[in-house]
Amino acid sequence: MYxxxxxxxxxxxxxxxxxxLALAAIIPLAAQPADFTTIDYPGAVHTGVRKINDxxxxxxxxxxxxxxxxGFLLSGGRFTEIKYPGAAxxxxxxxxxxxxxxxxxxxxxxxxxxxxxxxxxxxxECPGSDSFQANAINSNGEVAGWVNxxxxxxxxxxxxRGVCTLGEYAPGNPRRTMTMYWGINDEGAAVGHFRTNGGDxxxxxxxxxxFTRHTPGGGGWANHQGVNNAGDIVGGxxxxxxxxxxxxxxxxxxxxxxxxxxxxxxADGINSSGQVIGNYTISGITHGYxxxxxLAGPAPPVLTVDDDGGDCPGAISTIQxxxxxxVPGATIRVCPGIYYGAVEIKGPEKDGxxxxxxxxxxxxxxxxxxxxxxxxxxMNVTGVLVxxxxxxxxxxxxxxxxxxxxxxxxxxxxxxxxGIEYNRLINGDMMGVMIDNSIGNVIEHNTAFxxxxxxxxxxxxMQGKRSAANSxxxxxxxxxxxxxxxxxxxxxxxxxxxxxxxxxxRYGIDVQNTETIWIEGNRVSNGRGPWGTAPFARDVMGVGxxxxxxxxxxxxxxxxxxxxxxxxxxxxxxxxxxxxxxNACENSEPAGVCAR
Numbered sequence: 001m002y003x004x005x006x007x008x009x010x011x012x013x014x015x016x017x018x019x020x021l022a023l024a025a026i027i028p029l030a031a032q033p034a035d036f037t038t039i040d041y042p043g044a045v046h047t048g049v050r051k052i053n054d055x056x057x058x059x060x061x062x063x064x065x066x067x068x069x070x071g072f073l074l075s076g077g078r079f080t081e082i083k084y085p086g087a088a089x090x091x092x093x094x095x096x097x098x099x100x101x102x103x104x105x106x107x108x109x110x111x112x113x114x115x116x117x118x119x120x121x122x123x124x125e126c127p128g129s130d131s132f133q134a135n136a137i138n139s140n141g142e143v144a145g146w147v148n149x150x151x152x153x154x155x156x157x158x159x160x161r162g163v164c165t166l167g168e169y170a171p172g173n174p175r176r177t178m179t180m181y182w183g184i185n186d187e188g189a190a191v192g193h194f195r196t197n198g199g200d201x202x203x204x205x206x207x208x209x210x211f212t213r214h215t216p217g218g219g220g221w222a223n224h225q226g227v228n229n230a231g232d233i234v235g236g237x238x239x240x241x242x243x244x245x246x247x248x249x250x251x252x253x254x255x256x257x258x259x260x261x262x263x264x265x266x267a268d269g270i271n272s273s274g275q276v277i278g279n280y281t282i283s284g285i286t287h288g289y290x291x292x293x294x295l296a297g298p299a300p301p302v303l304t305v306d307d308d309g310g311d312c313p314g315a316i317s318t319i320q321x322x323x324x325x326x327v328p329g330a331t332i333r334v335c336p337g338i339y340y341g342a343v344e345i346k347g348p349e350k351d352g353x354x355x356x357x358x359x360x361x362x363x364x365x366x367x368x369x370x371x372x373x374x375x376x377x378x379m380n381v382t383g384v385l386v387x388x389x390x391x392x393x394x395x396x397x398x399x400x401x402x403x404x405x406x407x408x409x410x411x412x413x414x415x416x417x418x419g420i421e422y423n424r425l426i427n428g429d430m431m432g433v434m435i436d437n438s439i440g441n442v443i444e445h446n447t448a449f450x451x452x453x454x455x456x457x458x459x460x461x462m463q464g465k466r467s468a469a470n471s472x473x474x475x476x477x478x479x480x481x482x483x484x485x486x487x488x489x490x491x492x493x494x495x496x497x498x499x500x501x502x503x504x505x506r507y508g509i510d511v512q513n514t515e516t517i518w519i520e521g522n523r524v525s526n527g528r529g530p531w532g533t534a535p536f537a538r539d540v541m542g543v544g545x546x547x548x549x550x551x552x553x554x555x556x557x558x559x560x561x562x563x564x565x566x567x568x569x570x571x572x573x574x575x576x577x578x579x580x581x582x583n584a585c586e587n588s589e590p591a592g593v594c595a596r
Contacts, residue, residue: 039288049288051269094136103136126164144184154180159304169194183226191224226269236266300329307337336363357388368394394430408434483507493514
């Protein structure tokens with residue numbers, strides 16, 4: 001027979017209290033997360049559940065002692081093994097309200113999708129693809145999954161009576177994204193995730209020809225797995241601390257929960273009555289579960305800031321005061337105005353705070369006077385968002401003819417999984433954005449430029465061996481008198497993607513003393529050597545290097561365009577095992593690197 005075990009969770013489910021209290025501030029936890037019933041197939045060494053229909057029928061797979069995979073249906077408290085003739089391994093992934101099932105089987109010649117309807121198997125194929133993975137089926141017979149096509153990442157696919165409709169999030173970068181569907185409801189709304197070469201993964205909803213991206217706060221990855229007819233979505237995320245957790249997304253709010261004592265928890269399916277199924281792992285063994293999840297409490301507050309009260313009457317007058325009052329996860333909306341002085345965002349008690357400029361470009365300004373080191377200073381925080389500000393004129397020590405200055409318009413110091421986006425960074429001495437010993441941050445769609453000839457500046461700078469898995473993408477840096485993007489003595493697995501780097505000084509993109517970095521799709525041109533008041537050696541004045549690699553190992557340079565730099569477009573000291581692929585430049589050192 002089968003084995004069902006019930007576990008009721010009525011309080012904290014982790015012993016590392018301080019760690020998870022900080023996390024709870026970022027992503028809301030249910031007060032009483034869930035009532036769980038464990039699902040184990042008899043005699044199995046691994047049980048995985050996949051989907052549940054409105055009658056409570058559950059499908060999934062189990063692995064036996066010989067490591068073979070078998071499909072199952074759990075209905076009315078009884079397991080039935082699902083067998084495909086001649087298949088070595090089988091997995092049932094989806095079931096609809098009519099009892100139709102879909103999944104994958106392997107006959108030794110490759111994996112194939114199948115439909116099981118009224119006892120009859122049909123192989124599912126999408127023309128032009130190597131294979132179609134069938135993950136879910138709705139009551140109309142539409143099957144959601146993904147296809148593999150040789151030479152490109154996976155694409156989401158919906159199969160309907162032999163016709164496949166393919167979709168991919170961010171189709172402008174097909175080589176850089178992969179899209180997979182895991183669930184579909186009777187409306188035809190498909191959910192899944194997309195993942196980029198930058199290593200990040202986000203939930204995605206595809207409905208009526210339109211994609212919507214969903215990202216829980218607090219950093220990390222998220223994958224949508226199932227959706228019901230009410231539009232509730234379940235899935236799994238990897239949070240900022242590397243913990244795998246389950247979530248329920250209802251009316252725009254995430255409720256994140258864990259199976260008590262489990263090393264990891266995920267959610268895979270939800271039916272119209274709100275029953276959720278998923279999997280958890282304890283001591284290396286995976287089990288299925290059935291649960292009802294209590295929704296999280298009210299959303300964190302929104303605080304409004306206005307410097308003079310003209311645009312937003314009754315608002316707080318300074319950004320720093322709003323940060324002081326903000327609870328974890330709060331949103332701070334900053335109305336048009338000029339706000340003077342540094343803003344400090346420090347400590348776990350400010351995790352998940354979102355600072356959003358509520359005005360057009362250059363209407364919301366954080367203004368310095370070169371007496372303070374940084375504009376926005378994020379320190380020991382996780383999940384903070386800074387969006388849409390103009391930040392200018394910060395830096396506590398000005399550059400002279402013999403000494404570099406110091407200062408940062410936005411400074412991330414031991415700050416992980418934060419977002420810095422759509423900001424304009426002007427006239428800072430020295431860094432526009434400084435990433436200092438920080439992990440997993442996304443720096444995107446910012447503009448960094450300097451017009452003050454007396455300053456020395458890097459648009460975006462990264463340093464510190466702890467600085468790993470950061471993504472610098474889709475930014476514009478120009479007119480910076482030292483470098484557009486500079487990465488020195490940093491940790492591994494950082495990404496520099498699709499940036500426009502123009503008219504900078506000594507370097508366009510400079511990478512030194514770093515291992516395992518991807519530099520892809522950037523446009524780097526017209527570097528003309530350092531200028532302004534700066535202590536550069538005479539022999540480098542007027543010499544601009546487009547992309548510069550010194551003492552770098554395991555770097556991948558792909559699809560970059562570097563032209564018009566006064567020194568060389570691509571400069572490499574020859575050290576390390578690095579990959580150059582499909583780059584275009586006018587000259588390089590050593591010669592021929594561009595054409596590799």
